[in-house]
Amino acid sequence: MPEMVEVEVYRLLAERAVGRRVAKVEAPDAWFLKGGLSPDQVTSAVEGATIVGTARRGKLLLVHLDGHRPVLGLRFGMTGRLVLDGESPIAQLIYASDRDLAAWDRFALVFDDGARLRLSDPRRLGAVELDPDLDALGPDAWTITLRQLRSALAGSTAPLKARLLDQSRVAGLGNLLVDEALWRVGLDPARPAGGLDEGELARLHRQVRATVQRSFDRGGSHTGDLMGERHRGGTCPRDGAPLLRRTIGGRTTYSCPVHQR
DNA sequence: CCGGATGTTCACCT
């Protein structure tokens, strides 16, 4: 599920744990720990800590701990999600409809009050790390400036979409958000990233930020206008033209051959 | 039954 807008929802959930003390760390899946981190290491680093804040950079959720503790970094891959349970019956109702096996819990923090913040991920594509390297991520797409976007695209011969998906250039955009934003701007995802003129760049900048904000407001990265036509035979919601389906940047890409140039 | 899916990393090519 997660692109940056979903991770922001998870961050708001994690924010509810601020002020709580971690009584126990559960790290049953060593494979899920990245950077050579072992279950013992993450447990000793985090147990006893009090959560003092949260942050997000692109799709990376950061949990700040008190004292001289490392920063806890959580990644959700394609199917990971964050759940806070043991605190209110509402929390359980929200997830009651989806399958939620205990075997999919890859990492969890159990607090003094019994509440449990857990990362459930069926496909194991997410990850837990300590002191993640923020320098490996570009500026966050939600708040990126025009200057930063210009710099992220400058001089590149890679397809525009591939460049926007590159987390080291722009952090947070995933396959759905990029297709939606480019569809809204009217730019061909295959255009060389460094070949936009200033007018196109300015429109792209506005629409990237607007697309992220609107997706968050509407409840997720799957709420875009293009979403319902992302299938073979789909047509452009704007002009009715048959959509083009290609692979760009390694990902299935839908675009309108008429108004995206 | 088969293909593809909201992500990332890595090995291997061109």
Place this chain on the structure above:
DNA sequence: GAGGTGAACATCCG
């Protein structure tokens, strides 16, 4: 060095 491709992870859905 820059890009591209395919594989891997494990499950669900059409």
